[in-house]
Amino acid sequence: MSVYQLKSRFQNILRPLVRSLASRGVTANQVTSVAAAVSVALGLFLSVAPLPHWFLLVPVWFLLRMGLNAIDGMLAREHGQKSILGAYLNEIGDVVSDVALYLPFALIDSNGLMPAMAVIFLSALTEFTGVLGQTVGASRRYDGPLGKSDRAVLFGALGIFVAAGGTFAGWTSWLWAVVALLLVWTIINRISAGIREAVAR
Numbered sequence: 001m002s003v004y005q006l007k008s009r010f011q012n013i014l015r016p017l018v019r020s021l022a023s024r025g026v027t028a029n030q031v032t033s034v035a036a037a038v039s040v041a042l043g044l045f046l047s048v049a050p051l052p053h054w055f056l057l058v059p060v061w062f063l064l065r066m067g068l069n070a071i072d073g074m075l076a077r078e079h080g081q082k083s084i085l086g087a088y089l090n091e092i093g094d095v096v097s098d099v100a101l102y103l104p105f106a107l108i109d110s111n112g113l114m115p116a117m118a119v120i121f122l123s124a125l126t127e128f129t130g131v132l133g134q135t136v137g138a139s140r141r142y143d144g145p146l147g148k149s150d151r152a153v154l155f156g157a158l159g160i161f162v163a164a165g166g167t168f169a170g171w172t173s174w175l176w177a178v179v180a181l182l183l184v185w186t187i188i189n190r191i192s193a194g195i196r197e198a199v200a201r
Helices: 003-023 028-048 052-078 084-108 110-136 148-163 171-200
Strands: none
Touching: 003 052, 028 052, 028 084, 052 084, 052 148, 084 110, 084 148, 110 171
8 A cells, every 4th residue: 555546536636626727828848847856955954954843844745746747747748748758757757855854854963974975875765766667568556555645645754754853863773774674665566566566568
């Protein structure tokens, strides 16, 4: 089970807004670019922010970003805005945004820097693995258990924890270890599902 499986319900809620944006000339690529730019700006700000309560912006932005990601996809598919550039912007923008938003958590605890960086690397690798499905004759794979939407919930919860005054300690290394294992599981699932789909086709 993955949060990604709730995407269709989320899209139904946003569809009237998407129609309105399309009628005003807003493009999918504009939405994608704005989401990536704000993510990078927020990540940089949190990396130097002196007060932990600013981390409350993380769950708020993750929710808004999920909405923007759904909107750009719907604009592309349902309003004739699919493009090769858009495909590149979407995939690269997501990975860059994730790295920027996860990095502040790696910088909170110097003792946990390397485990957190490993999680960031594996997160990027899961998306790379998902995209590779298209190169072997399968679809873009979104299999869990720790896809992009699931990681948004995880890091959003961590943002609330930090904003509430929580501190990272010895248990943090165990957290990163569990997350890393779930990411490896996700990578294996995406590879396996991609192979099965490609063979079936």
